[in-house]
Amino acid sequence: MNQISPTIWQFLVKWLTNFALFPPEASKIAPQMDALYFFMVLVSLIGLTIVVLLVTAFSILYNRKRHPVAVQIEGSTLLEATWTIIPLGLFLVMFVWGALIYFRVFTPPANAMNIYVVGKQWMWKAEHPGGQHEINALHIPTGRAIQVTLISQDVFHSFSIPAFRVKREAIPGRYTTVWFEATTPGTYHLFCTQYCGTNHSQMTGDIVVMTPEDFRKWLASSTSGASLAQNGERLFASLSCAACHNSRPDARGPNMVGVYGAKLPLSSGGTVTADDAYLRDAILNPSQHITQGYAPIMPTYQGQISEEGVISLIEYIKSLDSDYRIQQTLNTTDMLPESEAPAATKGPVKP
Amino acid sequence: MSETIVKLPDPSTARIPRDNFITRENGLLSWLLTGDHKRIAVLYLISITFFFFIGGALAGLIRLELLTPQSDLMATDTYNKVFTMHGIIMIFFFLVPSVPATLGNFFIPMMIGAKDLALPKVNLLSWYLYMAGGILAIVTMATGGVDTGWTFTTPLSTHYVNTKVLTTGLAVFIAGFSSILTGLNFIVTIHKMRAPGMTWFRLPLFIWAHYAASILMVLATPVVAIAIVLVALERTIGIGVFDPTKGGDPLLFQHLFWFYSHPAVYIMILPGMGVISEVISTFSRKRVFGYTAVAFSSVAIAVFGFFVWAHHMFIMGISNYAVLVFSLLTMLVAVPSAIKIFNWTFTLYKGSITFETPMLYAFGFMGLFTIGGMTGVFLGSSGTDIHLTETYFIVAHFHFVMVGGMLMAFLAGIHFWWPKITGRMYPEKLSQLAAVVTFIGFNFTFFPQFILGTLGMPRRIASYPPEFQVLNVFSTAGATILGVGYLLPVIYLIWSLKYGAIAGNNPWQATGLEWQTQSPPLTENFVVPPVMDHEAYDYEWLERQQQAEKQTEESHGG
Amino acid sequence: MVDKIANASEGAHEEHPTYLRHHFNSVEQQADASNFAMWLFLLTEVMFFGGLFTAYLIYRNWYYPAFVAGSHQLNVAWGTTNTVVLIFSSFTMAMGVWCAETRRRRGLVLSLTLTFLLGLVFLGIKTVEYREKIEMHHVPGFHYSLQSFLDPESNPEVYREYHDKPLALDMARRTELYFSLYFLMTGMHALHMMIGIGILVFMIFRARGGAYTTGHVTFVENFGLYWHFVDIVWIYLFALLYLISRH
């Protein structure tokens, strides 16, 4: 033992104590994913063992010394069929099993708490519904389904939490979602796994999983004062959205109350579910999905609102369950000073 | 294990034939303007080795940087350039042309009994294109490099980096054309230049594999060419096709890119599989088990290979329905590879096996490719792909397939045909050592990366959380062993050019037509144009042939 | 209609013609091989254009109004003329191949010259069309102007015909994608035309010296394949870019 250099010894000790074959299972989906993973490892090991054993056995039995003259064998349809059908069957099992898990990871439950995460070179910005804002960190409670709605401001990023076994690309110009339910409190790695430029390596963060109680405390202590919906309301007013989107009989745009999650008839025929992605598109590329009964007069807000702004607006629209709040913003719009007025009357680009 | 099938001519009287493709003409120009497929293959071999060692040196830098958790050896943007150039050089300038352009170029005409490839000038042109692309890539690297990753992902490559995307793209574009021309040439040759009696099912499996790979080269490469053209135009004048702010879809680039780059994986591995079929048959003295199954599995891989590209994009925002379709098709393409592995295994059954270096590499290939292929299924299954993709798991997976598979096959092929190409044997003991060292080094390097990937370590990062260090140290240590394993052959193969034993026509007692002529071959390949009158891998025919030769010799002597 | 050439009537088989390269056994093998190679090359061309067609189909589906409005800016009369020109050039090229096969030197030179001239006419018309686009600022990336789409009446010629409604700003911006693809696809096509015309010049000179009328017609045949392929690409471009959004 003494002959081994202390550095190597330390190294080995460190290795043996920290050795892990897979990351901690800290979400509900993790054990399910691991079950499939270990099934595949098992199948691979069996397959590999069969090949290695056969090769070794044949090498011993039929090496030239023992078996100087080869017996010519053309092949065997039965064997060919065996090693076509058995692997195919196993692969199909893996396909179905994998598809089921894929289905689960990307189908959030209806009651999930939604957190927005915006990726940009080179940081993650998380927006909690209550207005809590985090950079390269995400605090979440255990025992609650969390849906993360992702978007990127620039290039592709990938939101990866190995301990939860989830990963989703953050795409420029489009929302993607992933959900998970954390089970074990602790701090876990958050990585950007899609190469995104110079400081890709530094685009990491911490996922802090807390008990629901701690989480409530954390929420209270790190609030920025206004919730996302409140920020959205402010934006709704300052962009004069209510000039058209109100409940007056002569309103030029559809009313926003209760819009979220509703099926909207489109002027081009067909319907669309007003989800986050639709609302975002309706703000930035309004002419692509015109609600039936309205003229395509809404101007685009592309380049005028940041991704966070869009998120706030969506949260605001989500929160609208009565007309009262819209009326409020309408009143504030009416009371705005003259300088802000043109924005309100800008309306259509050219009738 | 001392048993060997090697039969060398009597060293006291043996000599290299005076007239062969190397000695026929002299001077640099006779090489640079040659139309001879064998000379072009040698040119390719030299240039490919050069690019391999550049790519290898870059890999060494990557491993050194990853020795410690911090980004301390080089700045992160340097690191990004290093891994980008490692990928580009290894894929476009080593793996894609490696076996086809060297061994394929040399042996396809010989195996089918032709004098040359159908289009010798095009063949030479494709080497020049390859060199032009390669030199452009190296110059780009020397004058600033590029840091997009070899995948050129938009919009990163179009709007967010200011390194030399255009020249690198041009280099890849040119190399792509070289690859198209090589594939086209092979297809025409295999269709039109076969010797009398050489029917499709008498072709060596090496030819089948190259045929399948060539189809992929011809049909898939143009799509990446247009994708690169679009990236270049997007970058220069902003056409908006891949730009989300202009309504373009950045994922479209990935569709076009992977439409080539997934089949490219098969372009790389299929010729390697062809080599393994030849080697395993020769060193177990047996016809390949299930010849037709192996032949058709090559074609099946080529055809299915076109249907699976989007499995690189499962979590990137393609539709979930598309994920299901592509995941299912991916499972189907895994089957032909399994068929091949089992057929090779059963070729050994009741064979008469010897363990020369090519056979050791072939065994290495089978083990490593099985692991590489199986881990591919992990990534093809949409569920586990979520966790494993974009991590070191995927790095380990494709290195098992590309380095463990393709490179092993390349080395097996180089050793197997070295006596034919040069007329001299390589030193057997040393090369067996090199094969074992390569195998051990390889496993040390890349196996820990599977665990790293499962633990979640992202790919393409210069710094990582400290708990990943131990496995990274293992990997780097293994890489040094692997480096030794790769340097050894270069040394002893060059040594053997002068000092190796004279090989004679057919040192391995192999059945391919290429072995029935002198080594190194004549410029015309055969003195008398061969007629194929037996099946491939017919060792009984070979024996009869040799006995007949012996008798004529004896009768002449008597 | 279809002549089958009997081999007996055409000279002796024993002598190898000078154009038979050493590694081929026979002239047929050589001709077959190069013909097959040409077809394979055309496959790569198909896939090359395939990427562009895919992009076009996707974006047309996404931004239908923008693509309709963009298409209205193209001049169908020019497009139709060009289609007819190209069809005629394909015909003259086919005649050229026939002349070569039946060893009519003057006919070959005439056909090739006509093909060459028709090719030039095509490019000339294309230039006129491009110039129109440049004047209208419809070239993506170079002071691209949305005016014709935000205010269709500003371009009375087009407006008279189609009475386009103005597009909303966000959709109008997507017309840039239409024109990107328009220039990419027609540009790639024109590039192929230019390469073809270059080769035609070379061939006309050689044909005057009787190069292709001695039996070695592979080069003319292969070039014919290339030229017809370029014609086919245009037939589809014409339908996709000019026609399908007309009504």
Next chain:
Amino acid sequence: MSFSNDHAHHIVGPKVYVAILLALLVGTALTVWASFVDLGFWNPIIALAIATSKATLVVLFFMGVKYSSKLTKLTVFAGLFTFLVLVSMTLTDYFSRAWGSW
């Protein structure tokens, strides 16, 4: 001796070429005319159908595939097939994206 031989190298005569030329011209006229008639959903389909039949004529006669070997026919088919794989499989993704998630 040049062309000629076992698998009958056909030479297509001028009469066929003229007939094809006329057919192509008619096709062009037809497709331009059809494009100005409002057929709604059918417009692009008719335009592409006419374009395809024109292209088929060019391939079969001008390019001589009708008289060529099986190999050439197979080659043309392979190109068409891969082209369709590229277009249709890519469009699979784009069209099914509109169906929403699941």
